[in-house]
Amino acid sequence: MKTMPFIDELKHWAATHGDRNAVVVGESRLTYGQLLGGAQTQPNASGTDSLAIIEVPSSTELAVAFCAAVLEGRTAMVLDAQWPQGLRAQLRQAAADWSARQMTLDRGAAAAPPFLLGLSSGTSGVPKAFVRNAASWHESFVQSVEYFHLGPESVTLAPGPMAASMNLYALSESLFAGGGFVALPHFSPDAALQAMTEHNVDRLVLVPTVLGLIASRGLATGQTGQELRSIVCAGSDLPDATLALARSWAPNADIQQYYGAAELGFVAATSMQKPDLNQDAQGVGTAFPGVQISIRDDAGEELEPGQSGDVWVKGPYACDGYAWGDDGMAFTSQTFAGSGLPAGHNAALWSTVRDQGFLDAEGRLNLSGRASDMVIVSGTNVYPHHVERVLSAALKSEPPVRGATIGTDGEVPVPCTAVVAGLPDERRGQVLIAGIYAPLTEHFPLAEVRRAASSLPAAQRPQQFYQLSDLPLTGSGKISRIVLTQWIKEGDSRATRIR
Known part of the structure; x- marks a missing residue:
């Protein structure tokens, strides 16, 4: 049937x-x-x-x-x-x-x-x-x-x-x-x-x-x-x-x-x-019910908790591959042998979309980004996802908007967002850029963001900052680094260079 x-x-x-x-x-x-x-x-x-x-x-x-x-x-x-x-x-x-x-x-x-x-x-x-x-x-x-x-x-x-x-x-x-x-x-x-x-x-x-x-x-x-x-x-x-x-x-x-x-x-x-x-x-x-998660290195060896690598998934929900457009940067399925997994798992089919992350001691999945998003700055691999988190932590401390006492629950801060991507650079190969979306704030938080960036290793520090009048979104509402880089390359007024 x-x-x-x-x-x-x-x-x-x-x-x-x-x-x-x-x-x-x-x-x-x-x-x-x-x-x-x-x-x-x-x-x-x-x-x-x-x-x-x-x-x-x-x-x-x-x-x-x-x-x-x-x-x-x-x-x-x-x-x-x-x-x-x-x-x-x-x-x-x-x-x-x-x-x-x-x-x-x-x-x-x-x-x-x-x-x-x-x-x-x-x-x-x-x-x-x-x-x-x-x-x-x-x-x-x-x-x-x-x-x-x-x-x-x-x-x-x-x-x-x-x-x-x-x-x-x-x-x-x-x-x-x-x-x-x-x-x-x-x-x-x-x-x-x-x-x-x-x-x-x-x-x-x-x-x-x-x-x-x-x-x-x-x-x-x-x-x-x-x-x-x-x-x-x-x-x-x-x-x-x-x-x-x-x-x-x-x-x-x-x-x-x-x-x-x-x-x-x-x-x-x-x-x-x-x-x-x-x-x-x-x-x-x-792991979602019915799913097993394994973190593996480039050689396919399973890594210990806390060690970062490719996120591999085993379960009944995966697709059967691509009809067209397989660029080698996303979905892959294969078997692993001698992985140290419980009996019966060695012949199982595992899949990945090359997201990077690690499992903590409690089995929680932590993500650092997708391999295709990786930016190589002076030979160093940088995942924008991690840099965005550091910059966004600085934005969280922004004071509430004046007059933003809404409803009955007191002041509600308007969400600010950092979007980080890579652009070609003759000297470094690629350079990080950061777009900052901070609607209705009393002052643009460039100093706070730069202070947060200074705590990162040199390769992870954005070299260019842009003030965004809109969020760079896909048609389905997801934040898009590709859209941000397009705005910058095309001189779109929604991304204004501020440093």
Whole structure:
């Protein structure tokens, strides 16, 4: 019997509470019965008999098309309709070429085609595509709905683009659990706050930057997040200032952060409501249920706690590799022998996206960055992630904004952010630059940031500082070092050189 990641559950909920909202986007909504009926009668999306290319804006129409593709057993690829037309055309052609190659392969009678071509950023302008089987998401749903306490009574708002991997997963996870899913046709903090009120949202799934925007606006306008029981953050670090802001805005929410990758699925997670006094500042949590984590050196030897190396993961959630765009800098799977792991593990398949980190004595994963983000300064390997943490610690001490007494919880500091990247340099090979986003502060904190930088080894000290009028973000709201360097190279007014 072919595994479907959430279709059996969708049919169950349509039969047992078919009149309850399944998906709401703006003014459009579909009950479970309507969603299943629409998926069963949906005309084929563009593509082929085995491939569905879904290319519509965030909408209930996107949800129907995605469910229809999965129901039909076609491989789905969801494109962000906001991407440039030329890029989408390149992706459509790459998917068609991949599908044609798949047709020539002898998969065997028992082999199931992948259900998803997911898109992940690469070193070139065209995203690479990873291949995911249905079982990996189905098993992930089984674990995540329990870990995040998601059920039929839950109403989840994912305010980012529905095509983004995290939000597409959140939609599917909600359908698996029988809950309601809410998305926005276009993001703004006000639109998110309005949707929360209109649809009794009790759970958010979002990236930290978007959480900061919503919480700040909510506190400023007196729209508290008192009804939220859960906030799930991923995609990047959750800064302390943003965490404090979110706690003030949504005091009853369990704020959880997880680390993962589109190719790996869940890796580690933690609840921010119960901070561990022994937790290193870089800790992202312990292994997610069903996952094992191993830190290894370049030769594949497992390292002791506290020693930094490549983060390798073993579990049922990983993808099956790339359909195109494998640049050698990301997802890799292999077996390890003689690793000293418990019996039965030596032949297991481990995967990595070349993130760097270490496990502490309590088994908490601490990250230092991704190998592809590494900057080589005068022959020294520097991970921007570590430098950002040091600079952001200085920004945390910034005084609250004058007049920022918001709501009833006293002064709330506006979150400031440091973004560090590398630029080519004739003498050093590369040089570090730092962009500082400090909105509405009484004075720009250059002196504080430079003082913090002086405590770092010489190779880790930024040589150029820029004042940012906006955060450099991807379309899904993640902070992007690539966008920052583009701004600087192009002389974009959003990044002003100050030293």
